[in-house]
Amino acid sequence: MTTKFFRIFMLLLLVAGVSFPLFASAMAEVTFFSQSTATVAYQGNSVPGYVTFELKTSEPTRGYILAVGNGVQTKINLSTTDFKTVHKVEWVPWDDTKKVPLPAGEYQLKAYLSDQGYNQMQGYPLGKLTVVNETNPKPLIDQVSINPSVFAPKYGGTETIQIPFNLNRPAEVQLSIWQNGAEVYGGDKIKLLPGSHSVSWNGKDNAGRVVADGTYDVNFAFIETAYNYPATRQSGQKAGTVTIKDGDYNIPLWRVKQVVTDGFFSSDVISPDGDGINDTVSGQFTLAEPAKVSIYIANAAGAHVKNIFAEQSFQAGTHTFSWDGTDFYGGKAVNGSYYIRAMVIEGASAGYITLTDSVRFEGGYEVKALQPEKRVRVVADNTQLSVYPAGQGYTAVKGDTFPLISETIENGRYEVLVKEGVSGTINVSDVELVADSDVPGVPTTIDYTVVSGDTLWKIAAKFNTTISEIVKLNNLDPNKYLFIGQKLKVPAADSPEPAPQPVIHSVQSGDTLWKIAQKYGTTIDSIVKANNLDPAKYLYIGQKLTIPSSTPNQEPPAVEPVVHEVVSGDTLWKISVKYSTTIDVIVKANNLDPAKYLYIGQKLTIPR
Template identity: 65%
Template sequence: MGYGGFPRMDFGGYRVGYSGYRPMSRMIEVTSFNLSASTVAFQGSRVPGFTTIQLQTNVPTRGYLLIVGSGVQTKINLSTIAYKTVHKVDWVPWDDTKKAPLPVGIYQIKGYLTDQEYNQMQGYPLGQLTVVSESSPKPMIDGVSPNPAVFSPKYGQTQTNSIQIPFNLNRPAEVQLAIRNINGDEIYTGSKETLSPGSHTVSWNGTDKTGRIVMDGSYEIVFKTIETAYNYPSTTPLTWRSGTITIKDADYYIPVSRLREIVTDASFQSPSFTPDGDGINDRVTGQFTLAVPAKLSIFIANAAGAHAALVVSEQTFEAGTHTFEWDGSDIMGGKVPNGSYYIKLNVIEGPNSGYITFPSAVKVQNMYEVKPMQPEKRVRVISDTAKMSVDPAGQGYTAVKGDTFPLMSEAIENGKYTVLVKEGVTGTISVSDVELVTEPSSTKPTADYIVVSGDTLWKIASKFNTTSSEIVTLNNLDPNKYLYVGQKLKVPASASQPEQQPATTYSVVSG
């Protein structure tokens, strides 16, 4: 029986109900039905991999389509909640029941619709489509071509400077860009976008998830996709590895030019101290000047640039001059050896940070000496670069081809020599990265020279009738770093010196 005791009648595949208290309901009619492709294949290459279905009715409806053929049938939901007059869905030939692509064959499309007055259309024939197979399925994403392929992200320019990554999308999908490092770790993920098939472009500014510029190296482009063609079962993203980007000359650390705008000066207030615990001159005071408020940490660096001590952990300071103290302790809780030590600040701006070291040094005295073996033997770096571990705590240091280091011992442990890297700093280097020096530089007669204010390598070389490079070699110096007052250097013994004084200590005085 129908509503209000009236009979319910069926008319040619759809049913119309009516009531004695209102006019007869309007019949559901399909006013148009279209397929963007009548022949499809799962992940199609020669033919489309999906079809867009558009169905229009005379009254708002909701419901589904049934795809029937080749001994199977599967549903395509049009709208399960909202009533619409126009239904539009993308669909791939997928059997949602068996979780597999539809077999090759011809399929009938039937409509099952309900309107707001509960009138129904059951099994209404709408047309047919053909499913074929593909011998070489097309990937979801192809045509990826980053521009430029080598990218140099710069500090302060990440909002305006980025690498463009064009790609072609072959089926409707939700797409998300990801960037992975050489270890496969995901360091960046872009926003998710629901896209139609065709050409698209995403961008990356060279920063990681925190917003910091990444280090130089090779990075993998990965696209995560979830197909949005209706009834496709994927809910976990598929990943498409789509090439690489090379990052070169990136500002991983805040550039020194910016750091000098923040920290204008740093120095020790004494040239030396003796942290031997006798209560006299056991501590040294340092100071630094900020042009603007800044968050920073303060380290004490040894002659190799390694962190010998942390004296101020991450803290925010106002603009102006500030002081700190150091008692000669190292990061391991012991006391540092004799040598020269520098103020090294780690400045933090947002997710970025950078180190700046100032040339003013303090001399640690009356502690223990770090001396190479005698007679001295040296090794020379033969690799283009050699990664070293230096004291304290095995920190990183890079040596370059041609660098020479005095041996602390001829013993080889775990395939490495222990060498004197810089004044008061030992480290280890792989035997395969070096060769023994057969004629060490110490075979030439030398004199000791103490650096005074105003000295440069060129001036010292002129005084002793030699070259700057000879002094660099004799002392294993980094020519790009400052000399400091009180630094002891070996210089070639001058031919004009008296024979009875082939090797003396000479200190330059006023005048």
């Protein structure tokens, strides 16, 4: 019944004296209707992939639009529960009954509405819509870029990866980062309209910890919302990859050092043999600020042998502990050197430091290499060893060698001596047997006591060894200062006097070859040859020059000098080559400043 006839009918009833409740009213009218496109396609590309309908009524209503045509009719829900005067929906041409896109063709649009008085509007004509097929459907998300594609998230940093994208249809979108088939990060779910958008990622996982270095898949999880009944499960679309490199997966060492400032054992030896002497060892560690820490006893390979404190909160200050020489399983530790290893915990992140002081465990099991010694060399770029105790991980790099403990291969692995007192196993496929002639001799060491003024460089030079070798022998942190009286093991050498070592000079403002040669008591010629320089060219600030050891100047033979007249293009280098002499000889003979230009016609004495 139309509104006009309804009103006439109501007027006649009133004239006849028929009364009605006060809440009775006429059916609401459609006051406005629009659609964003007359032609639509499922996942459209050349035509829109969705259509927006807007319908307004004079009174609050709820209901749907029915699309009828091509032997099909399907509902387009406006509101199924709430009464509204303004209905606005996005819709894709989808058949909810058959769960397929609507067939191509023309569809009539009709409104079916109900107001709060339960008055019905049935089949109100709204217009028509043409559906077409697309041979090249458009994805929901495209035009994705990842900037930067290589990212190094840092401790306390605020940098993020920016991921702009274009959305072609209305959807609820969520950034999702995956690796090896598992999600490591899921962002917020955001309902978006079509257009340009951007999301970001700070390189952290769902727990807020910086992820490990590696390559990660950048995915979008989504639910398209322009359906009568949107999906309840997300779909996914891979957008690209990002590489995390040099990220702070663990709290960086500099930060851990700010928290844990010191730690040492009360004695040098622990020998739990029940005689009441050195059966236990006490130790202490110092915190500069309140922190949650775990304290471990670690072996020379850094593997945890005993957990002293597990994720315990401490105030700033010095704290003590005791170790009875047992490992995780309650048995005696293996003979060797042991260290205090601290783990600092901040939120979901953790970082480690191994303190330099050590205690020797004696009287237990001795881990020994085969005699005569046989070694294996790592041939893989990186390989993981399983080490004592509890099969903890230890990473070796290509070229590392390890003495064999046994030649027997078990489960495809050799048993090797990883460090003093630390056994481990390594894949046979990752190593090669070292020929006897290639086996390095086990270095004989001597004890050295640090004195005032000592540095690792000075000690290495004194004993004709390297800083790296001293660091390895003593499990040192090379960034930490030595202290007077500290005991170090150094390789014994036939001669404690080192061979002359070249010095590296960093060029500073005002430096010239002449000034540098004078500073180090050498010659310009020696510096030029050692660094393959063109002396006519300027030095630059920060340039590294190798300064060879000074050698006594040899007196040139007493030959009558010649006089050279400078011509265009001459340099001291060219002149020295021409006369088979050196720049230094010419400079000294003529009292020149080699930093200044020669001038045409200048007379130079050339000693022969």
